[in-house]
Amino acid sequence: MIRLTPVSYIVLGLIDAAGEATPYQLKTAAAASVGNLWSVQHAQLYSEPLRLADAGLLDEQREETGRRRRVYRLTDAGREALTAWLATPADGFTELRDPGLLQLFFGAEPGPLAAAQLGLHERRLAEYETLQREAGAAMTEGQHLTLEAGIAHEREWIRYWRNLARD
Amino acid sequence: MIRLTPVSYIVLGLIDAAGEATPYQLKTAAAASVGNLWSVQHAQLYSEPLRLADAGLLDEQREETGRRRRVYRLTDAGREALTAWLATPADGFTELRDPGLLQLFFGAEPGPLAAAQLGLHERRLAEYETLQREAGAAMTEGQHLTLEAGIAHEREWIRYWRNLARD
DNA sequence: GGGTACATGTAATCAGTTACATGATTTA
DNA sequence: TAAATCATGTAACTGATTACATGTACCC
Numbered sequence: 001m002i003r004l005t006p007v008s009y010i011v012l013g014l015i016d017a018a019g020e021a022t023p024y025q026l027k028t029a030a031a032a033s034v035g036n037l038w039s040v041q042h043a044q045l046y047s048e049p050l051r052l053a054d055a056g057l058l059d060e061q062r063e064e065t066g067r068r069r070r071v072y073r074l075t076d077a078g079r080e081a082l083t084a085w086l087a088t089p090a091d092g093f094t095e096l097r098d099p100g101l102l103q104l105f106f107g108a109e110p111g112p113l114a115a116a117q118l119g120l121h122e123r124r125l126a127e128y129e130t131l132q133r134e135a136g137a138a139m140t141e142g143q144h145l146t147l148e149a150g151i152a153h154e155r156e157w158i159r160y161w162r163n164l165a166r167d
Numbered sequence: 168m169i170r171l172t173p174v175s176y177i178v179l180g181l182i183d184a185a186g187e188a189t190p191y192q193l194k195t196a197a198a199a200s201v202g203n204l205w206s207v208q209h210a211q212l213y214s215e216p217l218r219l220a221d222a223g224l225l226d227e228q229r230e231e232t233g234r235r236r237r238v239y240r241l242t243d244a245g246r247e248a249l250t251a252w253l254a255t256p257a258d259g260f261t262e263l264r265d266p267g268l269l270q271l272f273f274g275a276e277p278g279p280l281a282a283a284q285l286g287l288h289e290r291r292l293a294e295y296e297t298l299q300r301e302a303g304a305a306m307t308e309g310q311h312l313t314l315e316a317g318i319a320h321e322r323e324w325i326r327y328w329r330n331l332a333r334d
Numbered sequence: 335g336g337g338t339a340c341a342t343g344t345a346a347t348c349a350g351t352t353a354c355a356t357g358a359t360t361t362a
Numbered sequence: 363t364a365a366a367t368c369a370t371g372t373a374a375c376t377g378a379t380t381a382c383a384t385g386t387a388c389c390c
Contacts, residue, residue: 006264006266006269009269009273010269013272013273013274016273017273033272034269034272036262037262037263037264037265037268037269037272038262038263038264038269039262082273085270086270086273086274086275086276087275087276089267089270089275089279089280089282089283089284090266090267090269090270090280090283090284091283091287092266092267093287093291094263094264094265094266095203095204095205095206096204096205096261096316096317096320097173097204097205097261097264098204098261098316099173099257099259099261100256100257100259101204101313101316102173102176102177102201102204102205102257103252103253103256103257104309104312104313104316105180105200105201105204105309105310105312105313106176106180106183106184106249106253106309107180107253107307107308107309108253108254108256108309109253109254110312112256113256113257115256116256116257116258117256117257120258120260124260140274141274142271142272142273142274142275143272145271145272145277145331146268146271146272148327149263149265149268149271149327150263152323152326152327153263153320153323156319156320156323159319160315160316160319164312
């Protein structure tokens with residue numbers, strides 16, 4: 001049996017929500033939704049479905065005409081894998097893994113670093129807030145909650161770097 | 168020229184702080200310091216120094232006796248690479264990439280998830296606070312600031328999951 | 335003296351990234 | 363109609379993880 005990674009579940013989850021999808025549709029769907037939380041390289045949205053189809057979690061159909069795109073849907077096993085994952089609360093812990101913080105750790109000057117990071121995070125926060133205002137109504141509960149987490153952490157980053165910026 | 172990854176800079180930074188180090192010493196040093204922010208598999212602390220030595224950023228000496236461990240120190244080029252990196256504020260942005268949040272996004276029940284995550288983060292916060300109390304005095308400014316970021320985000324996670332736990 | 339934990343390292347695999355490529359639409 | 367830009371995909375590479383393996387020291 002293959003090992004299912006977060007990317008596997010992203011693919012399964014997106015296909016579940018869409019009913020069916022080609023890799024390209026996965027790409028656009030990912031960019032518009034989970035992308036902020038966990039982005040995936042587009043090439044992986046071609047290779048990962050192949051893996052999942054091999055493992056019997058996806059059903060693959062080629063279009064008859066034109067580009068003969070691959071269209072994927074969940075098999076019963078695939079739906080089951082997704083459900084099982086959702087029912088098992090993650091025990092994993094996420095490290096911050098922030099490049100800027102890493103530089104700080106090893107002795108970078110806080111001032112310039114803070115200035116740069118502040119800009120990044122302010123822009124990101126603005127994007128999130130716009131997203132919430134404009135697309136909030138169309139979101140699922142889960143998406144909404146996730147976005148709130150994103151906003152909260154952005155606010156925290158801004159507080160943090162702002163504090164370091166006045167040196 | 169090789170591409171320098173965050174792991175490369177972790178190795179360079181640790182060796183810079185220690186003066187010289189064997190892979191095993193890197194492993195223990197990493198576990199005790201950067202590990203919380205950005206952990207590295209121990210096997211990588213054997214392969215990455217080889218790469219860096221190939222690229223001329225580290226100098227490698229084999230011990231004469233016994234296990235003939237490899238001992239690394241920075242070359243001038245290595246020190247320069249580290250300094251240059253520290254002087255160039257990171258432009259990168261970190262995604263949350265939290266497995267629990269990913270589950271929430273795709274529709275997992277918030278209740279049980281929150282309960283599990285809450286435990287994780289409370290434990291982690293306690294560790295950080297202990298670390299701050301007990302080792303705080305011996306830390307560099309950068310390490311101290313980094314730890315503060317970690318604590319702030321843990322507090323945010325706890326607030327977030329606690330809010331979802333009362334359903 | 336046998337187990338168990340720590341120390342130390344290599345090898346194999348694979349996920350994920352980067353680079354390459356080309357057809358189809360839109361726009362200036 | 364030339365030039366972008368979007369759409370769509372494959373191939374190659376390599377960083378990172380997992381698995382394997384052996385030596386050494388301590389302790390019951």
